[in-house]
Amino acid sequence: MGEIVERRDRSLDLDTFRESVTDSFVPLETSIAPDTDFEGHIHGTSLGQVQVAEVVASAHTVRRTPRTIRASDPGFYKVGLQVRGYCVLTQDDREAALTPGDFAIYDTTRPYQLSFDDRFRMLVMMFPRELLRVPPTGIAELTARRISGRQGMGALVAPFVKDLGERVFDTAPAVAVHLNDAVLDVLAAAFAEQLQITDSLSLESRHTALRVRVGAFIDDHLSDPGLDTTMVAAAHHISVRHLQKIFEADGTPVGGWIRERRLEQCRRDLLDPRLCHLPVAAVGARWGFSDPAHFSRLFKARFGVTAGRYRSAGGALDQPVD
Incomplete structure (x- = not known):
């Protein structure tokens, strides 16, 4: 994976931001509208083989093009969770409009584009494609499809990832690495639900997904004295x-x-x-x-x-x- 750039506390100018985007993820082309002021930052860390990055920036567009793919094609999936602002993700002739709480998966081996029309915050997870225990043919059907963070497994994944984004940058590396499998299992459960193939998930993945679901239920009912x-x-x-x-x-x-x-x-x-x-x-x-x-x-x-x-x-x- 690319070098993780930790620049959370200071804004970057556009040229530096462009370099940070490529260093943190894969080669990408970053552009802004003419006569537009720009500021942004990227802060990232690794959970084993899963890279987590927080991106906060002004309006801009990033593109993964045939040229940038030829420059480096490591074969990653990326999952973006919109935390604040609005994004339009395009890949495979599909378009996903993401509002806060929504997330989507996209594939670095094929062209894609993310457009942000105003200041935003997004959490991005990137990992080798072979780590996601869902058939690649199934994921190919899901790229650039909005998954709501308000229903089904999405309602568990969104707060799980958002909470991860709040905590992981201050977590000791020895502890953070143990979150690697949990992240992959929860994402696999969400995508399997979309594909209606949850029965094909490993027992471990189903247990992890259920564990997250139970944890969310407990947090939602802590004020109930009858919770046991x-x-x-x-x-x-x-x-x-x-x-x-x-x-x-x-x-x-x-x-x-x-x-x-x-x-x-x-x-x-x-x-x-x-x-x-x-x-x-x-x-x-x-x-x-x-x-x-x-x-x-x-x-x-x-x-x-x-x-x-x-x-x-x-x-x-x-x-x-x-």
């Missing part, structure tokens, strides 16, 4: 035993995962000045801890101090207990 292992299993039409097996690889049982996610939300709320008027017990209740004494014990066990002391210290006493 039985509720999660029933919502996904699987047995409690099957659900527990899915979480075994992480070393944390489902109940422990729910508790940890709730405590993390409480920790954040205790530091939020907009919520300073809420009593500590009310903060716990916001995230499903209906028993104040139970919440107090759990918080102190997890963070080493009481919730009240943690709030008054502004988090300075934050010493998580492993």
Whole structure:
């Protein structure tokens, strides 16, 4: 893969941006409308063989042409998730109009074009074609087709990738590399759903996709005091035993995962000045801890101090207990 360019904190002029685009991805032609001011940046990192890049820039167009393909043809797929702004992706005589939350796949071995008519933010994942466990003939049917981030597997992939984009650049390389397979499995599940071939996915890929779906469900229901292992299993039409097996690889049982996610939300709320008027017990209740004494014990066990002391210290006493 190309060199990953880390220039997140300063804007680049057009010429430098052009070089960064090619260095970060594959050779591309970048152009802007005449008499247009331009600024942008690219920030990227690697998750094993999956490259993740954040692109923020003014209006412009990038093209993968026969000439740039001849210059370098490594055989990658790219998946772009629109986070802010609007994009039109063209490949294989198809056109995908992407709005925030939408994503699409495209193939660097054939010409394509991305047009941005205003300032935007996009997260781009690039990886060798052979790593995506979906038949190439199937992917050829999906290039430049909009996949909505508001329904089906797309509704899980979009927030998963967006959250990845928020966290991955600050994640230690030794940890980030373990996300490689998770990203590929989730994308494979989304594309297989589009092709209606989910039965052909490996058991591992199906488990990963289900794990992401369960995690999203838990995050959406943390405020419900009734959220427990039985509720999660029933919502996904699987047995409690099957659900527990899915979480075994992480070393944390489902109940422990729910508790940890709730405590993390409480920790954040205790530091939020907009919520300073809420009593500590009310903060716990916001995230499903209906028993104040139970919440107090759990918080102190997890963070080493009481919730009240943690709030008054502004988090300075934050010493998580492993």
